[in-house]
Amino acid sequence: MGIGRTIQYKILALYRLIYRCCYLLACMGKPVKSNKVVIPLYRQDELEGNLKAVYEEMKKTHPELQFHIIKPNNKISVKLFKEINMIAEAKIILLDDYYLPVYLINPRKETDIVQLWHAAGAFKKFGYSTVNTKFGPSSSYLDVVPIHSHYTHVFVSSENMIPYYAEAFHMQRDRIYPVGVPRIDYFSDQAFVEKTRDQILKTLSEKQRGMVKILIAPTYRAGSSSKESDLDIVEELIKTAGHLDKDKLIVFVGHPYIDHSHFEALQKTSNIIVDGQFSTNDWMLVADAFITDYSSAIFEFALFHKPLAHYVPDLEAYTKNRGLYNDLHNISDGAILRSRSALIDWINSRHTGESYDTSRMIEYNFSQTSHIAKSIVEQLFK
Numbered sequence: 001m002g003i004g005r006t007i008q009y010k011i012l013a014l015y016r017l018i019y020r021c022c023y024l025l026a027c028m029g030k031p032v033k034s035n036k037v038v039i040p041l042y043r044q045d046e047l048e049g050n051l052k053a054v055y056e057e058m059k060k061t062h063p064e065l066q067f068h069i070i071k072p073n074n075k076i077s078v079k080l081f082k083e084i085n086m087i088a089e090a091k092i093i094l095l096d097d098y099y100l101p102v103y104l105i106n107p108r109k110e111t112d113i114v115q116l117w118h119a120a121g122a123f124k125k126f127g128y129s130t131v132n133t134k135f136g137p138s139s140s141y142l143d144v145v146p147i148h149s150h151y152t153h154v155f156v157s158s159e160n161m162i163p164y165y166a167e168a169f170h171m172q173r174d175r176i177y178p179v180g181v182p183r184i185d186y187f188s189d190q191a192f193v194e195k196t197r198d199q200i201l202k203t204l205s206e207k208q209r210g211m212v213k214i215l216i217a218p219t220y221r222a223g224s225s226s227k228e229s230d231l232d233i234v235e236e237l238i239k240t241a242g243h244l245d246k247d248k249l250i251v252f253v254g255h256p257y258i259d260h261s262h263f264e265a266l267q268k269t270s271n272i273i274v275d276g277q278f279s280t281n282d283w284m285l286v287a288d289a290f291i292t293d294y295s296s297a298i299f300e301f302a303l304f305h306k307p308l309a310h311y312v313p314d315l316e317a318y319t320k321n322r323g324l325y326n327d328l329h330n331i332s333d334g335a336i337l338r339s340r341s342a343l344i345d346w347i348n349s350r351h352t353g354e355s356y357d358t359s360r361m362i363e364y365n366f367s368q369t370s371h372i373a374k375s376i377v378e379q380l381f382k
Contacts, residue, residue, distance in 0.1 A: 005140070012144045015076055016104050022081060023105040026088035032110040035064050038090040040072040040083075042097045043118060043256050048279060050096045050116040053182035057373035062381065074100045087111075092380065098147065107150050112380065115154045115169070119296040120181045121365040122161045123331070124219065125323040127168035134321045135226050146170075155376055157181045157299070158367040164325045177379060180372035183281060184300055188370045197285050200278055208273070211249035212350050215287035217280040219295040220255040228322040229314035233293070234265055236311070236340060241269045243344045249273065250347075251287065253280045255295075289350045291343075294318065298334060299365045302358035307350055308334040311343050333358050 037058065039051055047055055047069065058065055068086060073079040083101050087093060090111055093102060096118045107113060127148050130136025137147065148169040156165050159178040166173045186192045201209055218233045237250065244250075250272045254263050266272045275283070280297050284290065289307040292298050293314075301308050310328060312318070315338065328336060333356070337343045368375070 009140060009144050012076065012141075016144060019081070019084070019101075019104045020106065023084050023088060026084045027108060030089055032091050032108055033066075033089045034091050035066050036090050037065050037067050037092045037094060038086055039067060039069045039094045040074075040099050041069060042072060042074055042095075042099060045071065049183040049281070050118065050181065051094060053185050053373040054094065054116060054376055057182075057377045061374075061377055072099060072101070074098065076100075100145075102150050103145055103147050105150075112152045113150050114380065115148075115151045116182065116376075117154070117156070117165075120157045120184075121296045121299040121331075122156075122164035122168075122325045123296040123299075124294045124318075125168070125325060128170040129164070129168045129325070130322065133323065135222055135228055151175065153177060153380065155179050155182075155379075157365050160364055177376075178367045179375045179379065180366060180368045181300065182373040182376055184303065184366075184369060185371065185373050186281070187285075187303060193285055196278070196282050200282060200286050203275075203277070204273075208249055211247050212288050212352055213249050213251055213286060214289050214291060214347055214350060215251045215253065215280070215283050215301075216291045217253045217283075217295055217297050218255065218293045220257045229317035231293075231314040231317075233311075234263060236313075236343075237266060237272060238269060240340060240344055240347075241271055243348075244271055245348045246271075248347055248350070251275060251283055253278075253283060288352050288354065289347075291337075291347075294322075294324070298332060299361060302333065302361040302365070303369060305356055305358055307354050307356045308332075308358070309337055309343075309346055310334050311337045313338050313340070331361075331364070333361050 039055065055067065070083065070086065072083060080101060087101055093111065093113045095114065096116045102113050131139055131142065151169060151171060152175060154165055154169060154176045156162060156176055156178055157180055162173050162176045162178060165176050221228060237252065248271060252263065252266055252272055252274045254260055260276055263274045266274050281300060284301050284304060290298060290301040291309045291311055293310060293312055298308055310332060315328065335346055337346055
């Protein structure tokens, strides 16, 4: 490790010490408020997905709770100190992703730090599973900032996922609960399904509503020196679009971490829609088929028993630089497409009303597929 990096880590360690002291001062004379729930939104600007599902269940079953929804800074800066008083009094801190403040402190024993995580199953490696890889953090950094630490509860989709999350979060297995993914509760909420379908279809033209809709949702890809491969999914889709049958429509939903200006070139293609209004899970309600690379959203789409596929011409490079928890062939029933011509052929073979056997994926990835938010809230308040 060079001198520059050594100095950087010493400064970071000093920042952490100051932050921890300020947290201790904030706790002095202030008891934890038993009804205070803090929900940091890191992935989006408003409640959605797992956080929304659990929030709505908490609000329904525990009306005494007071919710504080914040948009965290999540970077080492002076702004991060603004959140200390908020978390010092919290009974529950409800997360679905990385949240830096709880890794910098020693939380109070009365505070529950609940990680719902944003991904179903365990697909690509993350957290401590990627230490010292091209993609992941260095062990030296983790000595200063122990990411994903202090979780009191982690909820995962099935018992099969527990070893992977225990590794990724560097935590004991007995605090990981295989309850399920709360946002899939919406799939069995008929009123929600009909409303969402209607809202989506109203954004499409009459011609588009009659086309075979192929939902494409790639995973997050790192940039610069951390990038997992040289694959550019935007470029691939632009080159693919001109070879598709006239009745095929691609619906592209980009990852929330990626600047959507990166997708602007796709909007110039007549048979591709780039949507930022509805979530990937919303679009699953109207899609005829689903394509991703390494996104765990494919496990949720499996619940619809429709065609699904992985476009992974960079499989070797991605596996080497980021890594998967299991061989792709073993964890997915989807078609594995290794070339652009295979991608084109697969899309052109799709039609409406297709049925696809995804029972193996469902059985492996989901302990239960309904009333999940209710089970999580009951676990937290029992």
